[in-house]
Amino acid sequence: MVRPARLAARRHWASLKPFGIGEGRPNNYLEIVKAVRENRDRLGYAWRILKTGTCDGCALGTKGIRDWTIDEVHLCNIRLRLLRLNTMPALDTRVLADVAALNDRVRAGRERGRVNASAQLRELGRLPQPMVRRTGEPGFTPTDWDTALDLIAQRLGRTDPHRFGVYLTSRGVPNENYFAAQKAVRALGSNNIDNAARICHSPSTFGLKSALGVAATTCSYTDWIGTDLIVFIGSNVANNQPVAMKYLYHAKKAGTKVVCVNAYREPGMARYWVPSNVESAIFGTKVTDRFFDINVGGDIGFLNGVLKHMVERGWVDRSFVDNHTTGFDAMADALRGQTWAELEAVAGTSRDEMLALAEMLHRAKTAVLVWSMGVTQHEFGEENVRAIINLGLSKGFVGRDKCGLMPIRGHSGVQGGAEMGAYATVLPGGAPIDEAGAAHFSQLWGFPVPSWTGLTAPEMIDAGHAGELDVLISSGGNFLEVLPDPGYCREALARIPLRVHIDICLSSQMLVDPAETVVLLPAQTRYEMAGGVTETSTERRIIFSPEVPGPRLPHAWPEYRIFGELAARARPDRAEAVRYPGTAQIRADIARAVPAYAGIEKLSKYGDFVQYGGAHLCAGWTFPTPDGRAHFSVVVPPRTERPDGTFVVATRRGKQFNSMVHERADPLTGAVREAVLMNPADADRLGLADGDPVILTSASGKLRGRVLRAPVTPGNLQVHWPEGEVLLDRRKRSPQADMPDYNAVVTVEAA
Numbered sequence: 242m243v244r245p246a247r248l249a250a251r252r253h254w255a256s257l258k259p260f261g262i263g264e265g266r267p268n269n270y271l272e273i274v275k276a277v278r279e280n281r282d283r284l285g286y287a288w289r290i291l292k293t294g295t296c297d298g299c300a301l302g303t304k305g306i307r308d309w310t311i312d313e314v315h316l317c318n319i320r321l322r323l324l325r326l327n328t329m330p331a332l333d334t335r336v337l338a339d340v341a342a343l344n345d346r347v348r349a350g351r352e353r354g355r356v357n358a359s360a361q362l363r364e365l366g367r368l369p370q371p372m373v374r375r376t377g378e379p380g381f382t383p384t385d386w387d388t389a390l391d392l393i394a395q396r397l398g399r400t401d402p403h404r405f406g407v408y409l410t411s412r413g414v415p416n417e418n419y420f421a422a423q424k425a426v427r428a429l430g431s432n433n434i435d436n437a438a439r440i441c442h443s444p445s446t447f448g449l450k451s452a453l454g455v456a457a458t459t460c461s462y463t464d465w466i467g468t469d470l471i472v473f474i475g476s477n478v479a480n481n482q483p484v485a486m487k488y489l490y491h492a493k494k495a496g497t498k499v500v501c502v503n504a505y506r507e508p509g510m511a512r513y514w515v516p517s518n519v520e521s522a523i524f525g526t527k528v529t530d531r532f533f534d535i536n537v538g539g540d541i542g543f544l545n546g547v548l549k550h551m552v553e554r555g556w557v558d559r560s561f562v563d564n565h566t567t568g569f570d571a572m573a574d575a576l577r578g579q580t581w582a583e584l585e586a587v588a589g590t591s592r593d594e595m596l597a598l599a600e601m602l603h604r605a606k607t608a609v610l611v612w613s614m615g616v617t618q619h620e621f622g623e624e625n626v627r628a629i630i631n632l633g634l635s636k637g638f639v640g641r642d643k644c645g646l647m648p649i650r651g652h653s654g655v656q657g658g659a660e661m662g663a664y665a666t667v668l669p670g671g672a673p674i675d676e677a678g679a680a681h682f683s684q685l686w687g688f689p690v691p692s693w694t695g696l697t698a699p700e701m702i703d704a705g706h707a708g709e710l711d712v713l714i715s716s717g718g719n720f721l722e723v724l725p726d727p728g729y730c731r732e733a734l735a736r737i738p739l740r741v742h743i744d745i746c747l748s749s750q751m752l753v754d755p756a757e758t759v760v761l762l763p764a765q766t767r768y769e770m771a772g773g774v775t776e777t778s779t780e781r782r783i784i785f786s787p788e789v790p791g792p793r794l795p796h797a798w799p800e801y802r803i804f805g806e807l808a809a810r811a812r813p814d815r816a817e818a819v820r821y822p823g824t825a826q827i828r829a830d831i832a833r834a835v836p837a838y839a840g841i842e843k844l845s846k847y848g849d850f851v852q853y854g855g856a857h858l859c860a861g862w863t864f865p866t867p868d869g870r871a872h873f874s875v876v877v878p879p880r881t882e883r884p885d886g887t888f889v890v891a892t893r894r895g896k897q898f899n900s901m902v903h904e905r906a907d908p909l910t911g912a913v914r915e916a917v918l919m920n921p922a923d924a925d926r927l928g929l930a931d932g933d934p935v936i937l938t939s940a941s942g943k944l945r946g947r948v949l950r951a952p953v954t955p956g957n958l959q960v961h962w963p964e965g966e967v968l969l970d971r972r973k974r975s976p977q978a979d980m981p982d983y984n985a986v987v988t989v990e991a992a
Contacts, residue, residue: 253493255512255525264525265508267483267896267908269516272318276325283328286791290327293847294768295776295786296320297327297413298898299482300650301462302778304848309782310462310488314517317483322903323413326745327766331794332366337381337761340374340752357902357914359719362747368763370796375758386796389760390803393712394810396739400711402431402691406701407804409436409663410717412745412899413767414654414800415774415786416841417827419661420669420834421801421819422716425808428688428815432674432695436663437899438655439697440723443978444617445648446659446671448626452872453639453646454865456671457656459858460609460645461780462488467495468643469605472598474502474540474629475615479509479528479909480894481651486513490526500601502533502543503615504589504891505918505959506952509909533598534954535588537889537984538619541878542587544628546595547602549576549584551635556603561637565862568873572631575875587878589954602636607643613651615891618983622975627874634871640859650779652899657777660835665695670835685834688815697979699724699971706733714807716743716764716800721750722900725969725981726941743803763797770799772824775844782852785844801827883986888923890937892962892969892983900963910951917946917989918959924950927989934992939985942967945992958987 256264280287296303298320308315336343347358371389372381397405407426409419419436426434446456453459465471465488478485486509489499501510510529515521535543551557552573562569581592588595602608610633616625630646638644650656662669668690672678679692696704702720704710706729713734720730731753734740738757742750743764751761767774768789777783801821809816821827825845832842840851864871883889895907895914906913917935929935929948937944937960944967946960953959960968962983973982 253527255514255527257524259523261514261525265909265911266514266525267318269318272321276321279325280328282330283792286789287324287328289789289791290324290768291316291320293787294789295653295784297653297767298323299484300653300656300779301482301484302776302780302782302784304784304850309850311491313487315484316517319483319898323898326363327768329366331369332747334369334372334381334383336365337372339380341379344752358749359722359900360902362749363901365747367745367794367797368747368761369794370763372761373758374755376755381761386798389762390806390810392758393739393741393760394807396712397429397807397811402429403433404710405431405712405714406433406435406696406704406710407714408434408698408701408716408718409658412654412717414658414717415767415770415776416657416661416783416831417774417824418800419654419658419663420831421821421827422804423661423663423669424686425804425819427682427690428808428812428819430691432665432691432693433701434663434695435665435698435701436655436658437652437718438659439664439978439980441614441651441655442617442648444622444975444980445612445626447623447977448630449646449648450671452627452630452634452874453859455854455858456659457781457854457858458645458647458649458779459639460647461852461856463856464609464643464645465489465497466492468492468497468607468609470498470500470601470608472500472502472608472610473510474610474612476611476613476649477503477507477510477615477894478649479507479513481613482649486528487515487518489528490515490518490521493526493528498530498601499528500531500533500598501529502535502540502598504535504537504539504954504957505893506532506534507909531597531601533590533594535590536881536954537891537957538879538881539588539590540616540625541621541628541876542584543590543595544632545576545579545876545878546581546584546588546592547599548632548635549579550592550596550599551603552576554599554603556599557635558637561862562635565637565864566634566871566873567868572873572875575877579878583878587881589956602632605636608636608638609643609645609647610638611647611649613649614983617648618980620973620975620980620982621879622980623977624876624879628876631873631876634873637862639871640857640862642857645857647779653776656779656781657775657783660777660838661831665697669831670837682834686818688818699974699979699981702730702733705737708736710737712739712741713737714741714743715750719748719750719900722963722966724971725966725983726971727963727966729971743800745797762803763794764803765797765799769793769797770824773845774824775828775841780852781854782850783838783841783844785846785849787847887986887988888956888958890958890960890965890968890985890987892965893959895961912949912951912961914961914964915946916949916961918949918951918953920953920955920957921950922955924948929991936990936992937968937987938990939968939970939987941970941985944968958989
């Protein structure tokens with residue numbers, strides 16, 4: 242006889258098929274086998290990285306294979322796939338002697354079904370030494386560090402500070418590299434520095450800072466487990482932060498309800514098999530209790546409708562609103578002026594659906610609202626975030642246990658990248674770039690810091706295309722894969738006289754022919770850096786990652802040393818300020834420059850961490866705003882008119898990490914890279930069957946794909962990124978964060 246408690250547990254099971262055999266799901270055990278096979282030449286080193294290093298994948302944060310949320314193994318298929326980047330040997334530099342031949346080789350590989358160009362280039366191995374290619378040369382020639390650095394520094398020394406730019410990706414970049422790089426750029430007299438955090442969550446930074454006075458998630462992962470309600474908005478943690486599914490398993494066991502607001506019913510968010518938990522590994526776990534299907538870009542219409550119901554019915558926490566917030570009446574008046582017909586049209590769903598979520602929020606005593614790039618990557622991304630914050634503030638879901646506003650980070654380096662000041666628009670710690678901010682850091686560092694706003698990454702590409710950028714230094718990243726309109730980006734890169742690419746392996750943007758000179762510089766991984774480094778997780782936990790003993794490339798440098806040396810050689814009078822003897826000295830400098838990071842200077846061994854702000858920002862409803870209150874915002878739904886017969890297409894992730902594609906097919910969705918996810922009713926109306934070839938056409942380009950019927954909101958489509966970037970309008974950007982819009986209006990025709 243099954244006991245009642247066991248029956249209660251079974252209601253969360255996804256399937257009676259053991260281990261989800263035959264179901265759409267990632268085979269995490271197979272990923273372990275693949276990782277062993279890929280790293281078989283350096284298995285000891287690979288295991289030491291997993292055991293003692295902080296994960297260089299998503300921003301959940303680890304100490305080896307453990308974390309601070311639950312006492313279980315923390316290991317996901319993304320981290321296993323990234324492992325080879327840290328263990329692979331050097332490439333043979335002869336493959337770069339003829340770029341045209343290398344491109345032909347990659348093209349032939351794609352015709353044989355290989356994933357994409359960058360995946361093939363990564364497989365060639367690590368960059369072993371500096372290399373240079375000049376106009377008219379067929380490929381790259383190896384050189385030494387002094388020659389390469391002098392070449393770059395001499396050009397920087399005679400370049401107008403407005404006419405060079407620096408970009409850093411999130412590729413395992415630790416806080417120390419971000420901080421040293423931005424300081425070096427400022428020592429060179431410029432604020433033209435940007436990083437991947439902007440392309441992820443810069444609208445979240447603007448929204449949170451203006452509303453709450455903070456610019457990061459307000460809670461911890463432990464708040465997920467046992468809260469009454471978790472609402473995921475435009476966020477798919479099953480694909481992008483798979484270890485978070487373990488947290489959701491425990492949350493479900495603790496009675497938490499899970500809601501997803503999205504344009505696609507992500508299969509991994511419906512049910513998931515957590516490999517490190519016996520029950521979930523065998524029977525799977527039903528994750529989401531209620532899906533709310535909305536249009537791409539329909540978040541404001543839907544969330545405003547939910548809040549409109551709550552205001553009309555008196556379901557807000559008036560005590561919190563009256564005593565700790567401002568702007569509620571203006572926001573409520575604006576909602577009253579927004580008609581249901583208008584909100585329904587924008588949202589793509591009915592007021593009854595909005596009421597259903599309003600009732601769930603009304604009943605919830607605690608809740609955590611989680612969002613990601615489905616919210617931020619719109620030309621109205623900041624307003625999307627403000628609509629979420631309004632909803633959270635209406636019930637006081639901030640500053641207390643089991644509550645929070647969480648912009649979940651997809652990459653291990655981005656939270657710290659913004660806070661270290663590697664931004665064109667702020668200085669370290671989020672200090673504004675103005676006369677006062679520049680004066681403060683000028684005094685702190687001993688050289689004049691510019692007070693003018695710098696160029697963001699999209700603006701750097703615009704400047705390069707217009708012939709207004711003389712030098713571009715890119716640490717990691719690949720503009721051809723992360724920004725809209727790759728053809729335009731390629732033209733821009735080809736017009737920049739000096740390009741410097743710092744990375745651990747090859748990428749396709751390195752092979753763009755030089756206007757004058759292209760220099761490749763080999764970087765160390767975070768696990769190779771003497772003295773160890775730190776990463777800041779989504780929950781603001783600054784985690785020490787020690788150096789891991791193992792094989793080394795003798796000519797690879799830590800990026801902090803590269804940037805410091807470039808600035809020192811270009812500006813010898815400031816050399817002492819930008820050259821660091823080691824990472825411990827950088828951490829001490831960070832502690833002086835960023836008060837919130839106090840304690841980072843004491844981190845020195847495995848397991849060391851400090852969580853700035855504590856478990857909850859705004860604890861006790863104390864808000865670090867000028868008036869000490871949280872601020873509601875008036876959020877107006879965007880205009881949604883589009884020609885009849887067109888679709889809104891969103892770009893999505895598959896079996897990949899950032900733009901690094903790992904497999905042609907996504908095991909969670911069954912979608913191959915060329916899939917066009919379409920609602921069955923739309924497919925029937927167009928007379929299209931699964932697998933039929935189609936052409937998507939936007940104002941910016943065309944994409945060929947194949948239909949895959951899927952639970953997408955009618956009138957909406959999804960295609961994989963970065964393949965879908967040919968459809969995107971590079972000119973559509975959000976007003977404050979300069980966030981590119983990763984969505985487009987398209988027509989669909991049979992190919």
